[in-house]
Amino acid sequence: MKVKVMYFASLRDSASVSHEMIDTELETIDELFESLNNKYSFKIEKKHLRVAINEEYKSFDSKIVNNDTIVFIPPVAGG
Amino acid sequence: MFEMVDKNINNLYELDLDILKDPSVGGINYFQGVVRNHNEGKDVKSLEYESYIPMAKKVGQDIVNQAKKKFDIVDAYCIHRTGHLNINDTAVWVITTSHHRKEAYDANQFIIDTVKGEVPIWKKEHYVGLEPEWVACHRCTEHHHERKHSHCNHHGQQ
Numbered sequence A: 001m002k003v004k005v006m007y008f009a010s011l012r013d014s015a016s017v018s019h020e021m022i023d024t025e026l027e028t029i030d031e032l033f034e035s036l037n038n039k040y041s042f043k044i045e046k047k048h049l050r051v052a053i054n055e056e057y058k059s060f061d062s063k064i065v066n067n068d069t070i071v072f073i074p075p076v077a078g079g
Numbered sequence B: 001m002f003e004m005v006d007k008n009i010n011n012l013y014e015l016d017l018d019i020l021k022d023p024s025v026g027g028i029n030y031f032q033g034v035v036r037n038h039n040e041g042k043d044v045k046s047l048e049y050e051s052y053i054p055m056a057k058k059v060g061q062d063i064v065n066q067a068k069k070k071f072d073i074v075d076a077y078c079i080h081r082t083g084h085l086n087i088n089d090t091a092v093w094v095i096t097t098s099h100h101r102k103e104a105y106d107a108n109q110f111i112i113d114t115v116k117g118e119v120p121i122w123k124k125e126h127y128v129g130l131e132p133e134w135v136a137c138h139r140c141t142e143h144h145h146e147r148k149h150s151h152c153n154h155h156g157q158q
Helices: A009-015 A029-039 B053-070 B101-118 B139-141
Strands: A004-006 A017-024 A050-051 A056-058 A069-073 B001-004 B027-034 B042-051 B075-081 B083-086 B091-100 B121-127 B134-135
Touching: A009 A029, A009 B134, A029 A050, A029 A069, A050 B091, A056 B139, B027 B075, B027 B101, B042 B075, B053 B075, B053 B101, B091 B101
Parallel strands: A004 A069, B001 B075
Antiparallel strands: A004 A017, A050 A056, A050 A069, B027 B091, B042 B083, B042 B121, B075 B091, B121 B134
16 A cells, blocks of 8 residues: 655654655554654654544544555644 | 635734624624743744644634534634744634624634644744754643643544
């Protein structure tokens, strides 16, 4: 499966890219996060992150679907 | 309506908003969020707002729609900045209109609290004499408590 992962704020700083296309056989968002966290050593713990799939908040146990756009959302700070 | 813009919104009347032209309303409630010069004991000189814009627009519009269903108001509007802001610049406006004032106040607070907790917007503060930092909700990320303050709605929703 191919997915697009986008990075914002401190996660982008850690990944040094704003987005990337990933070819993966992993099944869940949880597994994808662990794989990316091993690669980039994010500075925010998973318990403080949310995940958006195709622009909607979803759970970390969601299944990855081909062509998903996945964004791990650091604690937001608008307003 | 909910908007995200990368332009100065300091002067509300330059935005020429339809919500301010309705002759039927008896109360208009304004919340203006501005950039302050200090945070957590640090001297702030400016800040940057970054956003996942397509999702922010969807989530923000949904919040405005929720407010219009939940409260007896006539209309609601929120506009939020992205980009680089200086001290005193306006970061956000929330405007609610109603026939009576209480609902306009309540809806306005609901919108700003929910925007702060839900809309994918991030803030990088630039300090006097220190490295810039991405600002998270300090109380959430360091003390790990849940839902003790109204704008941190992200806990337990993974």
